[in-house]
Amino acid sequence: MFNRKFKLSCLILMTVTFLTACRPLERNSLTLAGSTAFQPIVEMAAKGYNLRHPGTVINVQGGGSGTGVSQVQEGAIDIGNSDLFASEKKGINASRLRDHLIAVTGITPIVNPKAGVKNVSQRQLVAIFTGKIVNWRQLGGEDLKITVINRSIGSGTRNNFEKWGLAGHSSMVAQEQSSSGTVCKIVGATPGAISYIAFPYINKKIQPLSIDGVKPSMQNVKSNKWKIWAYEHMYTLKKNDKNTRSFLNYMMSDYVQQKIIPKLGYIPVSSMSIKRSDNGTLSSSEGSHKNIARSDTNRP
Amino acid sequence: MNNKFKPQIADKIFKIVLYIIVFLVVLLLCGLLGYIMLGGIPYISWHFLTSSSDYIYAGGGIGIQLFNSIYLTVITLLISLPLSFGAGIWLAEYAPNNWMTDLIRNSLEVLSSLPSIVIGLFGFLLFVIKFRLGFSILAGGLTLAFFNLPLLTRSTENAIQNISDNQMFAGLALGVSRWEVVKNIIVPEAFPEIITGIILSTGRILGETAALIYTAGQSASIVDFSNWNPLSITSPLCPLRPAETVAVHIWKINTEGTVPDSGKISAGSAAVLLSMVLFFDLIARYSINKKNKRN
Amino acid sequence: MLDPIQIDLKKSSTASRREKKGQYLTFFCIGISVLIIVALIFFITYKGLLLFLKDKVSPLSFLSGVRWDPNNDKFGALSMMIGSITVTILAVLLAFPFSFGTAIFISEIKSSKSKKYLRLAIEMLIGIPAVVYGFVGISVIVPLLRSTMGGTGFGLLSGAIILAIMILPTISTLCVDALKGVPEAYRYTSRALGATQWQTLHKVVLPIARPQVAVAILFGMSQAFGEAVAIQMVIGNATLIPTHLMSPAATLTSVITIGMGDSVRGSVENDALWSLALLLLLISLLFNLIAHFAMRKRT
Numbered sequence: 001m002f003n004r005k006f007k008l009s010c011l012i013l014m015t016v017t018f019l020t021a022c023r024p025l026e027r028n029s030l031t032l033a034g035s036t037a038f039q040p041i042v043e044m045a046a047k048g049y050n051l052r053h054p055g056t057v058i059n060v061q062g063g064g065s066g067t068g069v070s071q072v073q074e075g076a077i078d079i080g081n082s083d084l085f086a087s088e089k090k091g092i093n094a095s096r097l098r099d100h101l102i103a104v105t106g107i108t109p110i111v112n113p114k115a116g117v118k119n120v121s122q123r124q125l126v127a128i129f130t131g132k133i134v135n136w137r138q139l140g141g142e143d144l145k146i147t148v149i150n151r152s153i154g155s156g157t158r159n160n161f162e163k164w165g166l167a168g169h170s171s172m173v174a175q176e177q178s179s180s181g182t183v184c185k186i187v188g189a190t191p192g193a194i195s196y197i198a199f200p201y202i203n204k205k206i207q208p209l210s211i212d213g214v215k216p217s218m219q220n221v222k223s224n225k226w227k228i229w230a231y232e233h234m235y236t237l238k239k240n241d242k243n244t245r246s247f248l249n250y251m252m253s254d255y256v257q258q259k260i261i262p263k264l265g266y267i268p269v270s271s272m273s274i275k276r277s278d279n280g281t282l283s284s285s286e287g288s289h290k291n292i293a294r295s296d297t298n299r300p
Numbered sequence: 301m302n303n304k305f306k307p308q309i310a311d312k313i314f315k316i317v318l319y320i321i322v323f324l325v326v327l328l329l330c331g332l333l334g335y336i337m338l339g340g341i342p343y344i345s346w347h348f349l350t351s352s353s354d355y356i357y358a359g360g361g362i363g364i365q366l367f368n369s370i371y372l373t374v375i376t377l378l379i380s381l382p383l384s385f386g387a388g389i390w391l392a393e394y395a396p397n398n399w400m401t402d403l404i405r406n407s408l409e410v411l412s413s414l415p416s417i418v419i420g421l422f423g424f425l426l427f428v429i430k431f432r433l434g435f436s437i438l439a440g441g442l443t444l445a446f447f448n449l450p451l452l453t454r455s456t457e458n459a460i461q462n463i464s465d466n467q468m469f470a471g472l473a474l475g476v477s478r479w480e481v482v483k484n485i486i487v488p489e490a491f492p493e494i495i496t497g498i499i500l501s502t503g504r505i506l507g508e509t510a511a512l513i514y515t516a517g518q519s520a521s522i523v524d525f526s527n528w529n530p531l532s533i534t535s536p537l538c539p540l541r542p543a544e545t546v547a548v549h550i551w552k553i554n555t556e557g558t559v560p561d562s563g564k565i566s567a568g569s570a571a572v573l574l575s576m577v578l579f580f581d582l583i584a585r586y587s588i589n590k591k592n593k594r595n
Numbered sequence: 596m597l598d599p600i601q602i603d604l605k606k607s608s609t610a611s612r613r614e615k616k617g618q619y620l621t622f623f624c625i626g627i628s629v630l631i632i633v634a635l636i637f638f639i640t641y642k643g644l645l646l647f648l649k650d651k652v653s654p655l656s657f658l659s660g661v662r663w664d665p666n667n668d669k670f671g672a673l674s675m676m677i678g679s680i681t682v683t684i685l686a687v688l689l690a691f692p693f694s695f696g697t698a699i700f701i702s703e704i705k706s707s708k709s710k711k712y713l714r715l716a717i718e719m720l721i722g723i724p725a726v727v728y729g730f731v732g733i734s735v736i737v738p739l740l741r742s743t744m745g746g747t748g749f750g751l752l753s754g755a756i757i758l759a760i761m762i763l764p765t766i767s768t769l770c771v772d773a774l775k776g777v778p779e780a781y782r783y784t785s786r787a788l789g790a791t792q793w794q795t796l797h798k799v800v801l802p803i804a805r806p807q808v809a810v811a812i813l814f815g816m817s818q819a820f821g822e823a824v825a826i827q828m829v830i831g832n833a834t835l836i837p838t839h840l841m842s843p844a845a846t847l848t849s850v851i852t853i854g855m856g857d858s859v860r861g862s863v864e865n866d867a868l869w870s871l872a873l874l875l876l877l878i879s880l881l882f883n884l885i886a887h888f889a890m891r892k893r894t
Contacts, residue, residue, distance in 0.1 A: 031435070031542075059519045059542045061435060062552065064856025066865075067514075074860070076429055091862025147747055152832070153665055154857030154864060170666065175749060175843045176832040178853045181554065181562070182733070189738065190747045311791035318704070321696030322713065328693075328760065329716045335731060336723070386624025394618055404625065406883050407632045409813075414635070414879065415821035415848045418872045421855065422635055446635070449628050462776055477610035479617025500721055500768070507724025510823050510852060547724045551824065554730060570727040578719055 030243050033061035034068015034081030035156060037180065037198055038232045040264055041103060042081060045256050049247060056243060065089070065156045072235050073097065078244045080235040083156020085278035100234040102251050104267040106199040107161050107228045108216035109209040110184075114191040116141035119210040125165060128194060131172040136192060144192035148174040149183055151196070160230040161196045165211070196228075200265030218267055224274045224282065231276075232266065333574070340571025343564045349572070353549065359561070362569055367536055368437070368543035369576070372516060373505045375441035375539065377498070380448040385494075387449070388456025393482055412450035419447045420511030428515060435542040440516025447511060448501045455497025459490035503577045509551045517542035518552055546573050636876065643873025646670065646866040657870060663834040663850070665864040672871060674836045678844035679878075681837060682751055682830065683819045686758035687766075690815060694763045695808070698770030703796060714771070720764040729828030732757040737829055744841050749831035752840045757829050758822060762815040769814055773807030774800060817879055823848035847875045 032042055039062050046058040063071075065082040069092050072080030083105075086094040109125060111117060115136045120128070127133040128146060136144045150171050151158040157180065162171060177183045180201045187193045188205030199216065202208055208216050211226075220226035234251065236244055250256060257268040275283045351361030395401040423443030433439040463486050471481030487494075519542045535541075544552070550569045553562040597605070607615075646652050652670050660671020697717065701710045736756055741748030777800050785795040801808075831843025832853060851868050858864040 057541075059435065059517065061518050061542070062856075063513065063518070066857040066859045067855075070859040070861070074429065076434075089859050089862070090864065091859040149747070152853040152857060154854060156857075170664070173662070173664070173835055174833050175747065176834075176845075176853065178827070178832075178856075179554070182828075185733070186747055186749070190741065193747065307791045307794055311793040314793040314796075315704075318696055318700055321693055322700045325693050325697050325763070326713065326716075328763075329713075329720065332723075332731065332760070333716065333719065335735065336727065383624045383627055386621040387628045389617075390621035390625040394621060402887075404629055406887065407636070408628065409817070409883050410876070410879050411632050411635065412814075412817070415823045415851070415872075415875060417823045417848065417852050417855065418639065418875070419635070421872075422638055425638075446631055449631065453628065458772060458776075475610060477614035477617070479614045480610070482617065496718070499718065503718075503721050503723075507727070509724065509726050514855075547726050550724070550730065551726045554726070566727075566730055570724075570730065573724060573727065574719065577723075581715065581718060 435517030
């Protein structure tokens with residue numbers, strides 16, 4: 001039995017020596033990580049990309065936006081996916097990274113349909129999330145206690161919601177869930193619950209809220225009438241390789257932009273009529289996405 | 301002695317209480333196992349077990365994840381078994397009775413009580429970043445081996461200590477070295493109990509999520525099952541490819557929730573995981589019985 | 596000058612050489628294990644102290660602060676510590692009677708064959724992954740509590756119930772080992788003296804097995820304390836001091852699990868999460884020490 005044990009140990013040593021042999025083959029692989037909200041798009045695009053470039057192995061990991069940007073900064077992965085601008089993350093040196101805007105997602109407050117409220121003003125929304133309004137009756141709804149459910153601290157959805165939906169106010173301490181799917185389930189099942197999710201997660205069991213009479217729709221996001229939306233970013237190091245650039249170009253191709261992204265409930269960045277910078281400055285976006293694509297293809 | 305009750309009555313009460321407790325536990329077990337199995341089995345099909353997963357459309361399978369789970373378990377056991385075996389034997393047979401040994405035992409207990417996410421992050425910083433293994437089976441296996449060590453070491457130690465000392469005295473009296481007595485007599489004797497420990501840890505490996513998210517990764521890269529050269533990255537045997545396991549897959553589809561049939565997939569995967577554990581358990585039991593009969 | 600026989604006698608015997616080999620081999624194994632543990636502890640301590648040394652957060656405010664809001668530089672871990680401890684104690688209280696009863700049934704009641712299947716089923720329970728427990732918690736226990744007790748259903752009680760089910764097999768398997776570790780001869784002697792099974796158990800078996808049973812409880816506690824994925828799915832993750840059984844709470848592990856992915860390595864938030872991990876480690880150590888002294892006192 002013990003001889004066998006030694007053989008096993010030798011086997012492990014051999015496995016370790018594979019490292020040197022296995023490594024060169026990894027040049028054809030591309031690793032992406034980060035935002036879980038963005039992951040389905042990337043997974044699907046990766047499949048399409050594989051059909052065109054069968055030699056490239058693409059690994060898509062989740063882990064959250066913070067993981068994405070910090071790992072790309074450390075060089076552990078090739079592309080970091082994020083719901084937030086790198087400059088909004090503490091501890092990230094944004095000047096070392098190159099930002100690629102791929103898609104846009106709208107974020108909407110949602111309530112349990114039993115609350116009986118479909119429209120609120122932004123001030124009321126802030127009052128709900130800071131704990132100043134505690135019953136739906138105060139807003140003309142049913143006599144139900146308001147239960148606030150947050151996404152976890154640091155999540156892209158929460159940051160963007162607080163920034164654009166709550167005008168920079170922090171939400172009060174309440175239950176936190178780490179995923180949009182769970183948030184949907186809880187809001188759908190708990191009378192009086194309120195939370196916020198990205199558009200693709202909207203389903204029939206929950207009621208999206210209009211704010212000041214503006215409906216959370218794709219059209220309103222494109223024209224920036226609906227203010228709560230976020231870019232899906234792909235970050236790379238400034239110095240990146242051919243495979244990475246080729247994949248980023250593919251993400252901007254018509255197939256991904258016009259087919260995959262809308263199908264999953266996101267808005268292609270190419271169809272936005274407005275461009276928003278990290279500090280909120282707006283500019284017309286005519287042709288801006290093409291510039292991104294061009295600047296990459298032109299790099300040596 | 302107890303004056304208020306007659307011993308026989310106390311004994312009766314004790315037994316009744318015991319049976320009620322066991323009945324409740326059995327009810328809980330059956331409910332839980334039934335919920336998972338009955339909830340999952342309708343979704344298990346050959347297609348589900350073999351096809352690759354889909355993150356957008358309904359109807360994806362868990363083929364690659366299943367293979368990854370088993371392969372990762374094998375790799376982890378390969379790394380942790382010899383180590384914990386040796387460590388367990390040392391603790392049971394050679395450890396001097398002093399504070400150092402106490403410290404070692406206690407630190408092993410601490411290691412086992414650490415949340416797996418902390419060990420996972422340690423593994424991530426050490427293997428994925430420092431040793432540049434990337435998200436890989438090897439990184440995952442090494443990390444899981446850490447977390448398996450205390451359990452396996454402890455079960456080996458306990459198994460050996462439960463063997464009567466007479467065996468050792470007889471061996472020593474015959475002039476055989478302590479090491480050989482351990483190797484040839486005590487360990488085979490203790491083997492059934494050690495196997496139980498291995499089964500327990502296999503279950504832990506199969507079900508581990510938190511430690512794997514940052515080490516073995518969450519991506520089931522396309523694997524070419526006709527390519528068995530472990531040096532190629534598309535080969536299922538390559539220890540350097542990222543490998544999402546079944547448990548990580550359940551976690552992932554539950555937290556992302558974009559697949560329309562995530563409930564079905566998690567129910568099905570849970571049932572598959574459970575069946576796998578049961579399967580290992582039965583095999584282990586069968587081999588123990590066979591061995592016992594032969595002796 | 597020595598003759599060949601003398602030389603032969605002076606050499607160590609084959610047995611003692613083999614003995615040396617075995618000793619070195621096993622010592623090597625334990626050495627590596629210890630090395631790993633030392634590295635881990637060093638690493639967590641180092642990462643955990645960064646918050647105080649690099650980011651200049653006072654340890655006192657970390658331990659006594661109630662507010663956890665990394666975005667606004669509020670790092671109070673008290674509510675999580677209370678959450679972790681409460682949920683652990685509740686879980687052990689819930690689980691122990693059942694697991695101990697099961698263990699006694701498996702090891703002491705010889706009449707039934709069903710105990711074999713019971714043991715099999717309990718070992719299977721260990722194989723159920725934490726994610727699946729969390730999944731069952733979300734789909735069964737949370738809705739059940741929501742409809743009977745009101746609120747969202749996520750909270751201390753859901754967490755404690757799930758943890759209790761999770762640690763039940765651990766405690767009972769270890770208790771079985773503890774009871775089986777008591778030599779059978781003691782039981783025969785006691786029964787032969789006319790003691791009932793209850794008396795045998797109560798007066799003979801339990802006193803001997805007690806330290807091991809304490810270890811079983813300790814293991815269950817540390818498992819409950821360190822459990823991350825399942826508890827995070829059902830406890831509600833609100834960094835508030837829980838006021839009643841149904842109030843949502845947060846544990847050290849749930850905050851670490853949720854927060855790690857979204858924080859950037861090297862940032863204050865990340866350092867704070869590592870400090871939580873260090874706290875977790877220290878509390879585990881404390882548990883161990885207590886159990887250690889309890890065992891020493893009894894034996």
